[in-house]
Amino acid sequence: MFANLDFDVIRRALPYLFYEGMTFTLTLTGLAALGGLIFGTALALMRLSGFKILGRIAGIYVDFMRSLPLVLVIFWFYFLVPYIGQWVTGASRPISVGAFASSLITFIMFEAAYFSEIMRAGIQSISRGQPAAASALGLTYAQSMRYVVLPQAFRNMLPVLITQTIVLFQDTSLVYVLSITDFLGAASKVAQRDGRLVEMYLFAAIVYFTISCVASYGVRRLQARIAIIR
C-alpha cells in the first residue's frame, strides 16, 4: 500500500513547513491563549462581581460566542471588521485589517468565552472562608483576589486551561478559511503543488498528534508538581 508513497517530499518541505507554518501556528496559539486568558479573567470577574449589569453583559457575550462555530466566527469577523471599522471611523473605504490581526482578535475573543467559564469554575471552587479571612485581615477586594483567591484558583484550573490551549492549538488550523499559511496550510499547499496529499496530510496529523500528546503528558507532570498540598 505504501509502495507508491514518496516520503522524501516531506523532507524537502520541512523548512517551509516549520519556519513558516509552525512558527505561525505557535505564535497564534501563544498570543491567543495569553489574550484569551486576560480577557477571560476579566469576563469571569465581571460575572462574579456584585454588579448585575456587568454580569449580564459578560454572560450574554459568553453564551453568544459559545453558540457559534469557530470557523464561522473567523470567517465573519474577517469580512465584517473592515466594514465595521469603516463605519466606526467614518472612513471612505473599508479599513484594511491583516489576516493575522483579524484571526488573532477572533481567537482571543472566542477563547476568552471558554477561558472565562474555566476561570469562573476555578474561582468558585475556592471556599468562601478564604476571601472572608483575607477581608478580615484588612485586604481589599482586589488584594484578596490577587494574593489569595486567584493564585489558588489558577493552580486548580491550570490543567484545564492548558488542555483548552491544546484544543486551541489544533483549532488554529481553521485559519485555512482565510488562506493563511499556518502549519496545516503550509502542508496543504505543498500537498497540492506536488500532488502528494496522503504523505503531507499524514505527516501533518502525526505532528499535531505528537505535539498535543507531549503537551498533555506535560500537563500531568505539571499538575503533580504545582498542586497545593491538601
Place this chain on the structure above:
Amino acid sequence: MIEISHVNKWYTPSFQVLTDCTTSVTKGEVVVVCGPSGSGKSTLIKCVNALEPFQSGDILVDGTKVNDPKTNLPKLRSRVGMVFQHFELFPHLKIIDNLCLAQEKVLGRPRDKAQTKGMQLLERVGLKEQAQKFPAQLSGGQQQRVAIARALAMDPIVMLFDEPTSALDPEMVSEVLDVMVDLAREGMTMMVVTHEMGFARKVANRVIFMDRGEIVEDASKDDFFGKPRSDRAQKFLSKILSH
C-alpha cells in the same frame, strides 16, 4: 471598645437572624458568647467586623461606625483580629508567608520586619520550627495556633474568635485554648464565641447567652454560672455541664 446597639438582621422579614442585640465589650475585657447552634452568635460576631451586613442598629468599634458606608472597612478590619472555626489559612502560602501577607500588603511593613514579627509570634504559639511548611502539613490544632498568630501579627486592638475549637479533634482543643488563655491574661480585649465553658470560667469577665437571635442573658461570669436568670440559659447550662 465594641458597642453593639439594637442590631437587627434578617434575610426575609419572616426570617430574623438577630433581634435587637445590644451589648458592649470594654477595653481589656474578655466576653464569651454562647448558646445553642443557630442562635445567631457567629452571625453577631461577624457583624462586628462587617463580614456580615445587618439591616438596622449600630456597631461601633473603637469609635468607628462599622455600618457607615463611608467607613474604610479594610482599615478597620486590619485592626480587628479574627480567628475562624475552620482556620482559613491560605493553603498556597508557607506558614511564615501566611503571617507576612497582610503585614506587607495592608500595613506596608518591609519584608524583613514582617518576617521578624512573624517568627516572634510563631515562637509564642510554639510553632517556630513549622515556619517553612505549608498549612496542610500541620495538625488542626497547629493550624489554629498559626491562625491566631496571623491575626496577632496585625497588632489588633481586639480579637474576635468564632468557635475556634469546634472543628478540632478533642486532644487538640487544649493547645489552642492555652494560647487564648495566655492572650486573655495579657490583657487582650476578646470576644469569643465558644462552647468551652471551662475557658469561660477561667478567663471570661462576662458571658452572653444567645437563643433564637436574641441576647437572653448578659451577665458577669459568676452570676451566669452561679444563678442564670432565664430558663433557657439554665436549661442550656444544665445540658452542656451534665457530662
